[in-house]
Amino acid sequence: MHRSGASGTQAPIVTADIDDPESLHLSIVRAIAAVDNTEPTDLSPLTEVIDPDALSAAIASASGTVRVSFQYCGYDITVTSTTVNVY
Numbered sequence: 001m002h003r004s005g006a007s008g009t010q011a012p013i014v015t016a017d018i019d020d021p022e023s024l025h026l027s028i029v030r031a032i033a034a035v036d037n038t039e040p041t042d043l044s045p046l047t048e049v050i051d052p053d054a055l056s057a058a059i060a061s062a063s064g065t066v067r068v069s070f071q072y073c074g075y076d077i078t079v080t081s082t083t084v085n086v087y
Contacts, residue, residue, distance in 0.1 A: 012078075013035055013086045015083050015086075016028075016083065017083055018081070021056045022060075025052035028072065031084050036073070044073060049070055050070050059080075066081055067079070
């Protein structure tokens with residue numbers, strides 16, 4: 001799913017702050033559940049598309065700007081060191 005912003009660029013459907021890289025996977029699942037108006041437990045496991053531990057480690061150990069993008073439950077997800085963006 002994609003949404004175009006006024007400038008023609010994609011604007012996130014939802015942005016969630018990452019408070020703790022260790023719970024990054026929960027932030028991703030909760031963001032998708034909020035967009036889909038469903039319970040996080042109703043979604044397919046995140047591990048089917050990405051290794052949550054490796055993602056958390058990459059984000060936590062980044063000394064500069066890091067951006068990881070992948071698809072999950074029909075949405076494009078972009079994770080930075082501070083946010084989860086759902087497109």
